[in-house]
Amino acid sequence: MAVYTEVDDEELIAFLATYELGPLLSCKGIAEGVENSNFFLHTGAGSFILTLYEKRVDENDLPFFLGLMEHLSARGLTCPQPVKNRDGAALGRLAGRPAVIVTFLDGYSVHHPEPTHCAALGEALAQLHLAGEGFTLARSNSLSVAAWRPLFMPSAARADEVEPGLRALIGAELDHLESHWPEGLPQGVIHADLFPDNVFFIGETLSGLIDFYFACTDALAYDLAVCLNAWCFDAGHRFDPARAAALVGAYGRRRPLGAAEIAAFPTLARGAAMRFLLTRFVDGLNVPPGALVKPKDPREYLAKLRFHRAAPADAYGLPT
Amino acid sequence: MAVYTEVDDEELIAFLATYELGPLLSCKGIAEGVENSNFFLHTGAGSFILTLYEKRVDENDLPFFLGLMEHLSARGLTCPQPVKNRDGAALGRLAGRPAVIVTFLDGYSVHHPEPTHCAALGEALAQLHLAGEGFTLARSNSLSVAAWRPLFMPSAARADEVEPGLRALIGAELDHLESHWPEGLPQGVIHADLFPDNVFFIGETLSGLIDFYFACTDALAYDLAVCLNAWCFDAGHRFDPARAAALVGAYGRRRPLGAAEIAAFPTLARGAAMRFLLTRFVDGLNVPPGALVKPKDPREYLAKLRFHRAAPADAYGLPT
Numbered sequence: 001m002a003v004y005t006e007v008d009d010e011e012l013i014a015f016l017a018t019y020e021l022g023p024l025l026s027c028k029g030i031a032e033g034v035e036n037s038n039f040f041l042h043t044g045a046g047s048f049i050l051t052l053y054e055k056r057v058d059e060n061d062l063p064f065f066l067g068l069m070e071h072l073s074a075r076g077l078t079c080p081q082p083v084k085n086r087d088g089a090a091l092g093r094l095a096g097r098p099a100v101i102v103t104f105l106d107g108y109s110v111h112h113p114e115p116t117h118c119a120a121l122g123e124a125l126a127q128l129h130l131a132g133e134g135f136t137l138a139r140s141n142s143l144s145v146a147a148w149r150p151l152f153m154p155s156a157a158r159a160d161e162v163e164p165g166l167r168a169l170i171g172a173e174l175d176h177l178e179s180h181w182p183e184g185l186p187q188g189v190i191h192a193d194l195f196p197d198n199v200f201f202i203g204e205t206l207s208g209l210i211d212f213y214f215a216c217t218d219a220l221a222y223d224l225a226v227c228l229n230a231w232c233f234d235a236g237h238r239f240d241p242a243r244a245a246a247l248v249g250a251y252g253r254r255r256p257l258g259a260a261e262i263a264a265f266p267t268l269a270r271g272a273a274m275r276f277l278l279t280r281f282v283d284g285l286n287v288p289p290g291a292l293v294k295p296k297d298p299r300e301y302l303a304k305l306r307f308h309r310a311a312p313a314d315a316y317g318l319p320t
Numbered sequence: 321m322a323v324y325t326e327v328d329d330e331e332l333i334a335f336l337a338t339y340e341l342g343p344l345l346s347c348k349g350i351a352e353g354v355e356n357s358n359f360f361l362h363t364g365a366g367s368f369i370l371t372l373y374e375k376r377v378d379e380n381d382l383p384f385f386l387g388l389m390e391h392l393s394a395r396g397l398t399c400p401q402p403v404k405n406r407d408g409a410a411l412g413r414l415a416g417r418p419a420v421i422v423t424f425l426d427g428y429s430v431h432h433p434e435p436t437h438c439a440a441l442g443e444a445l446a447q448l449h450l451a452g453e454g455f456t457l458a459r460s461n462s463l464s465v466a467a468w469r470p471l472f473m474p475s476a477a478r479a480d481e482v483e484p485g486l487r488a489l490i491g492a493e494l495d496h497l498e499s500h501w502p503e504g505l506p507q508g509v510i511h512a513d514l515f516p517d518n519v520f521f522i523g524e525t526l527s528g529l530i531d532f533y534f535a536c537t538d539a540l541a542y543d544l545a546v547c548l549n550a551w552c553f554d555a556g557h558r559f560d561p562a563r564a565a566a567l568v569g570a571y572g573r574r575r576p577l578g579a580a581e582i583a584a585f586p587t588l589a590r591g592a593a594m595r596f597l598l599t600r601f602v603d604g605l606n607v608p609p610g611a612l613v614k615p616k617d618p619r620e621y622l623a624k625l626r627f628h629r630a631a632p633a634d635a636y637g638l639p640t
Binding site: 008009010023024025027028029030032105110112200 | 328329330332343344345346347348349350351352360362424425426427428429430431432520522523
């Protein structure tokens, strides 16, 4: 959660005048998103989210992210829709930063997902993958298997501070993943970060997906593996087969998994656990003083990785 | 700005079920208020602010603050209005903390106030003072003249870190203020913290006053002196006579100042500068590691105090 940038009212009014959104009524910094500054924006035309992109987001990636949200919205997925200014541009500048206004989505994040939530997520994820077809821009996954060892090595010497033996465990797991990582699986647009924070519900109805700033082009089934890691373990990091069956089953009813995806899924699940284990471990070593963000515990994903290494192939509720 | 507490969706839904506000649609932590956790709340009944009171607010003061907002709203002042639950209570508990839902006010803070804004503020301040008549609860001003020396002394030895000679200057000024502080001025409910952050405008129209958590019973003219300090100096901390004349003139048209208030005003202005100089100085020495709040520069109020010490009696645009 973060508001990194304060916006001057006069600058904001001038910025808003380039849109057809009526007068400024209210603008409040909100604790949402860790990469950007986000504001709840109320104007004569309704409610919106104003996002200022901070340094961690590469400006060159913005056309991909914004174009994707537009593409998905146009195909019926409920996600923030970039609002265009009078010149037809979705991307502007405010407070010295790239700035975008998107539609406001009702809904809230679920802290303790039930199987019904996981089923709704599975269906929405498949819908996202299907709606992504025909999107012409591409963005490689900069946090996939090839990136993990270079991410780990500079900090490898400190891994045993998290838990004795972790350095060797990660090294061995990277060896395995690098030699077994599946190729040739169906590719497309993936969200790549569809954690409960980024999925809105109203009651048990999924009301929208947000935060597409890790979206990229990669194996669709990897996205499902990310969700399985993020949604199908309980607060004690124990795997919940009922949630997994609901997630995987609902996904497959909308977009049936192929035989190669099913065969690769256990490896993808291990890889997804490794990806978040590594970024949490490295981010935890590099918390800037005064940071607004409390670092997340890498051991959560170590527990999940251990589960996947030992799990039987039928653990995930995949079709047989 | 702060969100100190995260609220679980299930707890929030249960809390909201004690109100007649319809279903939860959205709840986002907002960067507003430094003492409490605030959330933008959207329900079937509209938009609200949910406030959780953190430790810095004394729970025993809450009936005063909430009763005051209700009293002022009922008398036509635009300020947040506490929403009562099905049992008729405005104060509940959520996430282990005292919790209140108030109405949402449109408007935004003005970063560079013009005389027109200051005139609107003066009128609203007088309206607040008049509307406060008949409010039966009282709360003494715990940050008035008697509190300043006890606040300063434990940190006095470090004052010269801010500026050489500051310890002696504050000591001499406290001597002066303690022996010249006016008594017998008209008393009533004062806001006591009506900085630009706490005053909403839409264009040049004042749309509401917020954050009554320093409100107390004190000399009404002292509230005007706080506003003069907060609104009538430019970004370089230079006094702006046009803004002061607009503020003081508009106030006086709605609630004419008496002769004793006019005579005491220069002392009240010095005292108001001292109050914020001291709290900023002390808060700046005690910033907790990882604090979300950037400490404000005490030297801003030192410059203002110096101005008041040298200002001629006719500087403030007071009636003669």
